[in-house]
Every structure is written in C-alpha cells, then in structure tokens.
Amino acid sequence: MSITEQEWQKEQERVDRVTSEVKKRTEHLHEQVGIVKADIVEIRKNFWDDVKVNFENAIEAAETVASMRQQSEVLGERERQHRHAQKELKNLLRLEQTPYFGRIDFSEPGEGMQEIYLGIASFFDEQSEEFLVFDWRAPVSSLYYDYSPGPAKYETPGGTVEGTMELKRQFIIRDGVIKSLFDTGVTIGDELLQEVLGRHSDAQMKSIVATIQKEQNRIIRNERNRLLVVQGAAGSGKTSAALQRVAYLLYRYREWLSADQIVLFSPNDMFNSYIATVLPELGEENMQQTTFQDYLVRRLGRVFDLEDPFQQMEYVLTRMGEQGYEARVEGIQFKASVGFMRLLERYAEQLGQGGMVFKNLRFRGEQVVSSEQIAAKFAEYDPAISIPNRMRFLTEWLLLELETAAEAEVEKDWVQEEIELLDSEEYLKAYQHLRKKKRFRENTFDDFDRERKVLGEMVVRRKFKSLRTGVKRLKHLDVSAMYRQLFADRELAGSFGVELPEHFAEMAGQTVEKMREGELFYEDATPYLYLKELLEGVEMNTKVRHVFVDEAQDYSPFQFAFLKRLFPHAKMTVLGDLNQAIYAHAQKADGFGPLADLYPAEETELIVLRQSYRSTRQIVDFTRKMMPGGEQIEPFNREGEEPTVTQAENEADLTGNVLDRIHQLQAEGHQTVAVICKTAEESRAAHERLKEHVEVKLISKETVHFEPGLVVIPAYLAKGVEFDAVIIYNASQEQYGRESERRLFYTACTRAMHELHLYYIGAPSMFLA
C-alpha cells in the first residue's frame, strides 16, 4: 500500500514532536540525576555526622542502630532513584534516535479509535497525559505481532479486549528521520523483514522487536506452561525468540523478577559473547549465562579431570577405525539414554538395600572408623528411609565417632609436641578462646594440667577439622567405586532389566581405565553426578525462576532431569532443532521424546517453527534437501545467489579456489566470512594454508569473543552463530560420508545468510547428491 507524501509528512511531524518531548524529558532527568547524585555524595560524606552514636546502654544502643538504619534507608532510596533514572536516560537516548517502529490504529466498540505507536520503551507525555510510545511488551502491543488489519483481540490481566485494527504501519526511523514507511497487510510486512534480513551480519546478535513474527510472539509471551518446548528449523529465530522472551518476562513481572533469576544454558562461551548485547539493546540487564560443562566442572572438577564435549566430538569425528572406537560410541549413546537412567535408579535402590561402598576414615595414617564399621552402621537404619536421609544420620553418627576419637588423641605424645610448637600468638588466641568459654576455674592461666588438656583439645580439634568437613561433605561415601563397579561387574550391570550395548565389556573397560587415571569421559559426567545425587541428595537452586536451554537437541534426558531437579521453582523454555543434533549420543535418541515426561502433559507446550529467516531462499532450498523431512522447512522469500559446489584437484587447488572465493566475497563487502571445517584438526590445517595469503582467525573452543572478519571454524563451534558467507572447506565424501555426519554437515551449511560455497576433493559428499 503506498503512502502519500502528505501522510509521510504528517508522520515525520509526529516523530519530530515526540523526539522533542523526549529531549525535554532527557534534559529534565539529567538535572534530576545531578541533584540525586549530589544528595548521595552528601549523605555518604555526612553519614556519621547525622547518626547519633551512643552505645552506653541498651536504650542508647537501640537508638543508635535505629538512626543508622534510617540513614542507610535514605541513602538506599536515593541510590535506587539514581539507578532508575540512569536506566530511563539510556532508554530516552534510544527513543530519541528511533522513537518507534510500528503503529496500529485500533478501535474498540464504544471507545473510539486509538493510535498506538510501538517502541522499545514506553514514553508518557505528562502534559497531554497520553502514551506517545507504547512499550512493545505492553498487552496492547501484542496486536501488532498477532494480527493484520481486521478484527483483532488481545489479552490483558483484566480479560480479553476485542475490536478492529484499522491500520498497521511500519517505520524505519534513524536519528529522528523516517527512512521508510510501509502499511502492511497479512504479516508483519515482508518489506521490512526483507530489509532487515538482507543486511550484513554482525559480531553481535540483534534484537528483532520490530519484526517479531506471530509464531515467535507465542513463544515470547507464553505464560501458561511450566515447560515450553520449541522445535525450530535452522535460522527460524529460536535464540532470538528466547532473548526477546527474557526481555518480555523482565517487563511483565518487573515487580518480582530480576535478571539474576533467569539462567540461560548455551553451547559455548563464544555464543555467550555473541548474544550478550541483545538485552542491553532492549534496555534490560542480561540474564545469567552459563554452559552445562561449567556446571559439571563446578560439581566434579575437584574430583576428576573432566573431558569436555568438544574433546568427545573430536574423538568421534577423527578416530573411527581405531581399536575401541565402536565400543566408545556405543557407550556414549548408552550412557545418555533413558535406559541407563533407569538402570542407575534401580542400582541406587539396590544399594540402599545393601552394598553401599564407604571409605575408611583415617587420621595421621591410622584408621579411625573403618569402612566396614560405617557400612554396618548404615545397615542398621530403616531401609524405608530414603538413602540421602540415612546418609544424614550416618554423618551425625560419624561426627560423634570423630569426637570420641579426638578425645582419645589428646593425651598422645604428638599433641604435647604440637603444644610446645605453638607460637605466642596462637597461645594468646587459645587463651582468649578459653576465657570466652569460661573454662578456667580461676581467672588465671596457672592451672597447668587444665591448661595442657585444653590446649591439647584445641590442637586435636584443629587437626580433625578437615576430617570433620570431609564427613559433612560425605567424602566417606565412595561414589566413584560404586559407579566403577557397575562397569567392572557385567553381571551386576545386566541385573536391572535394561539391555546393555553389544560391546559392553570393551566400553566398560575403557570407562574403568579412564576413572583409574582420575579422569572422566564427558558421557560419564552427568550419569555419575546423577548416581551421586541419588545417594547423597539433590543440590537445588531455589532462587531461579526461569531456565532457558538453547541448542536443546544436544542435551541428554539425564541433563534435563538434572536441570529440573536443580531448579525446582523454575519454568523451563527449551529450544532446539533435531536436525542439528550433532553429538554422537543423540544419533539414536528419541528426539525431544524424553522431555514429554519431564512435567505433566497439561503443563507442557510444544511450538514448532518451520520458517527459516537466516538464509536466502536459494540457500534454504539447497540445505533442506539434505535432511529427511526437510521439505517442511519453509524458506523466507529473500533472493540471493545460488550456492555453488566446486571440485578441486588436490589440496593446493582447493586452497587456491577457496582463496579466490574469499577475495571475491570480501570485495562484495561481506563482513563475516567463515571457512567451516569438520574438525578442529582440519581447521588448524586449513588455517595454516590460508594464513599465508590472507588475514584470517582460527576459532577454537577456547575462543571467547565472536568477531567479524574472516575466520576458520570447526562446524560444531559454529552452532548457533551465523555469517554473511560460508565456505565449506572440503565437502567431500571422505569428510562427510557417514550417516552420523549428516546433521553436522547440515548445521555447517545453514550458518550462511547470503552466500554458500562448497569445495571438495575427490567425490562430493553423499549429502549433496
């Protein structure tokens, strides 16, 4: 629909009016911030002058405390005002440049028509007492994303509002000037989306608030479900929707929810840096970001040297044909299965009936409580009590045993020797300690025997401290031995009614061997932790209210069960694409099936995103053919170059071809160009060859920042990010010739926004057929 010049002019005048109001408000706020800041400095400077300090008696002391509290409350309030004003100032700055991006005219029966302008924050004009801009997250703004002109409705906390949308208009405004203007029909204007998607990529992800699509809006505003699962094609906006959802929740529940009560699990640190600016761009603080590996390291890093998922991936991709390879891959799949989870649960149950393994408690090389004694004590408790609770009883008993053992030590020679060695400071400390405890009959320190005894007790207590701490941390429970036992004893493993993998013996040997070296395979880490928690009790974080899991296809049922238990009060938003399930454990897994059992069906919702926004129609047409069922993926109608597939004679020819392409892409102005390889090994080799001729960065798992430019990157690290142009370094059958590599290849190719070029030596990969 074309817009008349006059209409355009009118809109520009409104933009001018709004920006001028915004400027006025900014100036006013600046003044206020200055005053509040001066207040804060003043209060801090005079804090003690204004407090009446007197601790002479209880009444005076209480008054002093009350006056201090009052003073710090005043200070706290001023500081809050300051923070709030700073946040508003930042938003005003954004509004000054781009006050809004959309307009809807909505009429409710009997209410007349309202013109609603949408921006990243609301702006209320005190004079006219109207909202010149509505926050995109306000209930009424939902109309913009969900409807085209015609009958429309939206939900408010007070109920549904129905009416008619008379107009839907989109703006691109830069520095207070309207650059384009469209009236839209069916969806949020293809024109604007075309424009946005056609731009060059960036080192940082961008917010999508101006062009959120209806399906994405359902994800962003979902409030009903405990678990929201999103299966979305590559480039369908899962990560984007997740981040706008965080912003939405922070707005919707601003009275109760803060950014540190939201956690996002992401695939790696580089991805974290890639998405780090989206929320600040929307005027919100970032949620907590972490990786599952970080969590594993925190829980197990002190006990084992943990393999990370990328080391596992490199093994799977590069060691085929080696002795033990098949067994390990089978093991990876088995150890991530629901079957293994059940097996561990049954094993733990059985251990509860008998067979728990404990460690001896030793002190100065001597046994204080033997593992048999501990086991015998454990066996006395009622098996109807849960294992973690029985462990608690056991701990209490052990602490008493340690107390007795400590008493027996006091008279020993080593203690007397230690007393001689105490320096005067320690002596004094002991003396004060004893005085406080009123352990002297008189007020002096001359009762020699008593003094020796008390000092002895102190020395012993100090030496027993680590033992006591160990007992409190359940170090006497030998989880490692019990986990190992499951692999060392095939009969035991086979006794739980769960089918074991074909090469169980070989895989079990690898597991035991690795653990003997103080290391743990990545595939063992979560099950190990699971068994540990079944026996010791669950670690919980009750503060977190929302957990987001991106790239969810990479998580095993174990990991989801874990997250659920770790965050008992949180709602979960889980986003993934089964076509990008690149880890070996997922090859045989039942997709998101296990997620269905996580929460009751009525608390779970699945949303499917089929449309892919990242890549041109040509690239989506090309890549979706690689996947069975790929015809369901819908390309967004954005035109570009056809992808190319080129054969090279040999390595030198391949490098030459790739270099030519790089030069051409750079000349065309593409800012991020990725040469994607299959593994870290291949990436290093390719980087060596290319760096002779162009400036190129090698991305490895240690890379923390995502930067624009030319990079060489292994496919599994490119997950979740995108590039203007992608070159697949060697798409040969030799490199991508196994069914298990299909998803990895697909993931690599779908990173391209505008151009995709593939090279190969020998025969092309069967996925290109």
Ligand SMILES: Nc1ncnc2c1ncn2[C@@H]1O[C@H](COP(=O)(O)OP(=O)(O)OP(=O)(O)O)[C@@H](O)[C@H]1O
């Ligand atoms: N509604 C939208 N408006 C504008 N751009 C969008 C929209 N939805 C998605 N995009 C863009 O499409 C690209 C892909 O989005 P995103 O990375 O969120 O997808 P994804 O589903 O997480 O992808 P993948 O699974 O392949 O990592 C990004 O550049 C994003 O900005």
